[in-house]
Amino acid sequence: MEALGISKTAASTLLSDTVVTSSGLLVREGYKVIAPVWSATPVWIDETDLMESLDCGRTSFSQTGLRSCELPVSLSRWSSNLPAVPGALTTIVQACSRKRPVFVRYVGLRAGSRARFRRIFPLVLERMGDQWRLVAHDLEVEDFPLRVFVLSRITGAAIDSGKLPRGFLAASPIDFKKSVNVEWDLRLTADQIEALRNELNIDSCGKMMLNSRDEHEFLIRFGGQGVSPDILWPPLRKTQNSQ
Structure with a gap:
């Protein structure tokens, strides 16, 4: 009932x-x-x-169908996914649904970066782990490359009523799968490898399927791949007076 x-x-x-x-x-x-x-x-x-x-x-x-006393569940989130300015996500979604360009005010983590408005063509909202991102064409650069904009680092959005650049063709919003071969750390036990195979969907031959845009982030997290030296990562550290 x-x-x-x-x-x-x-x-x-x-x-x-x-x-x-x-x-x-x-x-x-x-x-x-x-x-x-x-x-x-x-x-x-x-x-x-x-x-x-x-x-x-x-x-x-x-x-x-389970009460909290039957199955207690704790959801731990330490980050926000909404843009910092109310209404920005709505503007982005409208531009995406209408296949229109949009201006977003964005700051990345490259050393010395400042927030500025960028003219983009939004393609797809993408969730990677606990983070929501906007994949979009950069309309300010020749060949209109795809860029990734973390939603929570967008500090503003504005409607763009201008025309799309001559010769612009939007890519498919569907990311293609690619096969990635991995090898295990030799210090892992057989039980640890079996558990990680299940967690990361890796077959017995050390092969896994990843979305092409996921590979870089995945290897940073699990493969020990470093980030570009001009990217400020990690961006913080724990202080001595933490409790």
Whole structure:
């Protein structure tokens, strides 16, 4: 009743039918309907669906069928994904949906960078790990290369009513997959390798599939690849008086 937003009578009938279907036996304790202790988990309960819901932050009883006292879930986020200025994301989304250029005020982490407006053609919003990014054509550079703009580092956006450059053709928003071969750190145990293979979707031959735009970030995080020397990373450190 609580999870589905239906009446007590309808919920009781649905629960009775469900218990009979899944276990073959209906057990009542007063007004409660319970499954036998030996009954198997229904085949339609999908742990993959549950994990996908949790990963998207859908943790309420109505979304998982589990109360917080049954399955406590903690979501830890230490970053914001919205642009710093209200309305900027709306302007970007409108430009993207209308296939129009837009001005965004952006600052990257290259040494000495200052925020400035850039004329871009937004192509796709992309989530990489916990970070949302905007992939767009840079309309200020010859050949209009694709650039990545971290949404939370955008400090403004403005509608661009100008014409697109002559000869401009937008790329496909769909990133292509590429095969990447990796080798394991020789210090890892067999159990550690097996666990990491599952975590990172690497097959027994050391091969994995990555979106082409993911490869650089993935290798920085897991492959020990360094960043360009003019990029200020990491951007902070813990101070001695932290508690």
